[in-house]
Amino acid sequence: xxxxxxxxxxxxxxxxxxxxxxxxxxxxxxxxxxxxxxxxxxxxxxxxxxxxxxxxxxxxxxxxxxxxxxxxxxxxxxxxxxxxxxxxxxxxxxxxxxxxxxxxxxxxxxxxxxxxxxxxxxxxxxxxxxxxxxxxxxxxxxxxxxxxxxxxxxxxxxxxxxxxxxxxxxxxxxxxxxxxxxxxxxxxxxxxxxxxxxxxxxxxxxxxxxxxxxxxxxxxxxxxxxxxxxxxxxxxxxxxxxxxxxxxxxxxxxxxxxxxxxxxxxxxxxxxxxxxxxxxxxxxxxxxxxxxxxxxxxxxxxxxxxxxxxxxxxxxxxxxxxxxxxxxxxxxxxxxxxxxxxxxxxxxxxxxxxxxxxxxxxxxxxxxxxxxxxxxxxxxxxxxxxxxxxxxxxxxxxxxxxxxxxxxxxxxxxxxxxxxxxxxxxxxxxxxxxxxxxxxxxxxxxxxxxxxxxxxxxxxxxxxxxxxxxxxxxxxxxxxx
Amino acid sequence: xxxxxxxxxxxxxxxxxxxxxxxxxxxxxxxxxxxxxxxxxxxxxxxxxxxxxxxxxxxxxxxxxxxxxxxxxxxxxxxxxxxxxxxxxxxxxxxxxxxxxxxxxxxxxxxxxxxxxxxxxxxxxxxxxxxxxxxxxxxxxxxxxxxxxxxxxxxxxxxxxxxxxxxxxxxxxxxxxxxxxxxxxxxxxxxxxxxxxxxxxxxxxxxxxxxxxxxxxxxxxxxxxxxxxxxxxxxxxxxxxxxxxxxxxxxxxxxxxxxxxxxxxxx
Numbered sequence: 001x002x003x004x005x006x007x008x009x010x011x012x013x014x015x016x017x018x019x020x021x022x023x024x025x026x027x028x029x030x031x032x033x034x035x036x037x038x039x040x041x042x043x044x045x046x047x048x049x050x051x052x053x054x055x056x057x058x059x060x061x062x063x064x065x066x067x068x069x070x071x072x073x074x075x076x077x078x079x080x081x082x083x084x085x086x087x088x089x090x091x092x093x094x095x096x097x098x099x100x101x102x103x104x105x106x107x108x109x110x111x112x113x114x115x116x117x118x119x120x121x122x123x124x125x126x127x128x129x130x131x132x133x134x135x136x137x138x139x140x141x142x143x144x145x146x147x148x149x150x151x152x153x154x155x156x157x158x159x160x161x162x163x164x165x166x167x168x169x170x171x172x173x174x175x176x177x178x179x180x181x182x183x184x185x186x187x188x189x190x191x192x193x194x195x196x197x198x199x200x201x202x203x204x205x206x207x208x209x210x211x212x213x214x215x216x217x218x219x220x221x222x223x224x225x226x227x228x229x230x231x232x233x234x235x236x237x238x239x240x241x242x243x244x245x246x247x248x249x250x251x252x253x254x255x256x257x258x259x260x261x262x263x264x265x266x267x268x269x270x271x272x273x274x275x276x277x278x279x280x281x282x283x284x285x286x287x288x289x290x291x292x293x294x295x296x297x298x299x300x301x302x303x304x305x306x307x308x309x310x311x312x313x314x315x316x317x318x319x320x321x322x323x324x325x326x327x328x329x330x331x332x333x334x335x336x337x338x339x340x341x342x343x344x345x346x347x348x349x350x351x352x353x354x355x356x357x358x359x360x361x362x363x364x365x366x367x368x369x370x371x372x373x374x375x376x377x378x379x380x381x382x383x384x385x386x387x388x389x390x391x392x393x394x395x396x397x398x399x400x401x402x403x404x405x406x407x408x409x410x411x412x413x414x415x416x417x418x419x420x421x422x423x424x425x426x427x428x429x430x431x432x433x434x435x436x437x438x439x440x441x442x443x444x445x446x447x448x449x450x451x452x453x454x455x456x457x458x459x460x461x462x463x464x465x466x467x468x469x470x471x472x473x474x475x476x477x478x479x480x481x
Numbered sequence: 482x483x484x485x486x487x488x489x490x491x492x493x494x495x496x497x498x499x500x501x502x503x504x505x506x507x508x509x510x511x512x513x514x515x516x517x518x519x520x521x522x523x524x525x526x527x528x529x530x531x532x533x534x535x536x537x538x539x540x541x542x543x544x545x546x547x548x549x550x551x552x553x554x555x556x557x558x559x560x561x562x563x564x565x566x567x568x569x570x571x572x573x574x575x576x577x578x579x580x581x582x583x584x585x586x587x588x589x590x591x592x593x594x595x596x597x598x599x600x601x602x603x604x605x606x607x608x609x610x611x612x613x614x615x616x617x618x619x620x621x622x623x624x625x626x627x628x629x630x631x632x633x634x635x636x637x638x639x640x641x642x643x644x645x646x647x648x649x650x651x652x653x654x655x656x657x658x659x660x661x662x663x664x665x666x667x668x669x670x671x672x673x674x675x676x677x678x679x680x681x682x683x684x685x686x687x688x689x690x691x692x693x694x695x696x697x698x699x700x701x702x703x704x705x706x707x708x709x710x711x712x713x714x715x716x717x718x719x720x721x722x723x724x725x726x727x728x729x730x731x732x733x734x735x736x737x738x739x740x741x742x743x744x745x746x747x748x
Contacts (some may be wrong), residue, residue, distance in 0.1 A: 091583075235516065286511070357692030428541075428580065429578045429582055430578050430579075432540055432541075432562060432577040432578075433577070434580075434588065435539075435561070435562040435563040436538050436539075436562055436563075436565075436566050436571075436593075437575075437590060437591075437592035437595075437652070438564055438566040438567045438592045438593075438595040438596045438599070439588075439591055439595055441563075447583050447587075447591065448578070448580060449590065450583070451580055451581055451583035452582055453582070454581075454582035454583075455582070
């Protein structure tokens, strides 16, 4: 069918962030052992508690097995072949101000559409830029500081605010949580840290932009966000990587803590290099993201648009511990060519009258395999808990797959759960209808797919939503089958 | 009727044949439509009426196996569906398609601007578009709330059909093909839709009105009526042919077709 061919052509667009920045970098030799961990810790100038925590994690990791339950397939990873630390070499030990940043780096971020010079910076968005293993710049720091908001590189937080880090690090994702999170705990090199004090509404979006540049390195960043009582923050995360023929591991951990009545909105547009059309190369995105609604009436909302990576293994979750707390998960996951995604969420209801909403939209094209895996767990004390789940899958070809694994565990009979699911193929009739109204196939596909994702996109901050729509269009080019 | 005057040919169908899933459905259609004319195409279920409509609009689920279609002097069959639409062919669907999450207004604006661009006209901005839409909505007494709903999603049968005619009014086609626009409409809705269609009749615009029942033709009065049977046009006449069909049924008309053929043979 012609429309089949056009959709395929449509999803064949090129990855435009695949360039490599030519920059001198300080990379430690591949391999993993206690010496490497001590070296990373020393390079970061960390206090003793941090090193101890890393070593504890490493020793535990040695006893763990890589999980195999996910619906993804990939050759075994040789953890001794990965370099666990790469940093752009700077004259001083880390940039002290934007003026000291290597101009090559600034150019890289400009090219990615993330200007770091504050006079040019995105209005209303403070950015922490993470390049390979280190944070290279954080914008609007001083402005935020006036409100008592701490937004800085994780390594800086470890040095400057050890009491906060020590208190909350691992409080949501413990060092022994799972294989990849434990590996991250041992070797993480940088990431972002944010603390919003009591009653403060963060006046701008906080954002981290992750970029993998060096070859044969893994990226293991760690993000920790704490919203104190009554605080509010909206956080954005973006990621890209150069095109390379081999696979690169990205194993991040994100922990969110919301105290009484605090609200955290965490949005991700994940666009790591997905590999080529034959499935060569691309990022293994094995990420643990979890938020804890520790306080009563708190709320954590995850929104993700996952279009990149060769393999995505990711379940942004909420532990609803405080009474009347709310967890939300809005997801669009797209797999094209030979991409695989196993993604979803866990909503753990512990407190009374806790509520959660899950809206998942999976789009599969080419030979992509898309799995939704979710768990809703209602604990004994979660009287009056409620969950609403909706999982929709859209198929764009005859060679792709959509899979749904919803798990439900209820230990309190007063709870109420709803689950809706649908699978549909992009309709020849829908395409024809749009074309009969004068739209090109490409515009018709974009319109239909964006319509399918609308419930998720409307949760994204404005500029991100526009970006996400464009990204979806690009990722799908040449795909309708 | 004035519309039967010697204006220039808009659409000429010559010996058109088409198949779906290997089965021949159109077995040689000949038809000439001039600007300003309204032709009704009637016929029993399975006679090929909707197939003809979709083939003219360029649906790829049907394969054209023979014949020619000349539209405004161009080879229509060589154009993809979107180009046909941009050149002024509009199909009011018998079963309008639902597109979840895409607002009716958004689709229509994209459609109108695609057509304007094709004709070298500037795109309408939101305010101009809204003004146009408000004016055209009155033609089919459409509720403004439907504009912001997803395309056809959760619309009643009548609302869907009204929406088709509303789209037609906004897009202003040269050749409108109405595929069983009356099906599923109660008499009040039918009158509203017909009034909307009639208000769009003009000397520059031609219409092909496809219907199973004569009822619609009481309200949208055609200049010419064709009876389609088994993939061929078997009778052509004035609007009174529709009444004859109503009285005798398709079987009766078919009988007379065969009868006249037999009678014609010896001479």
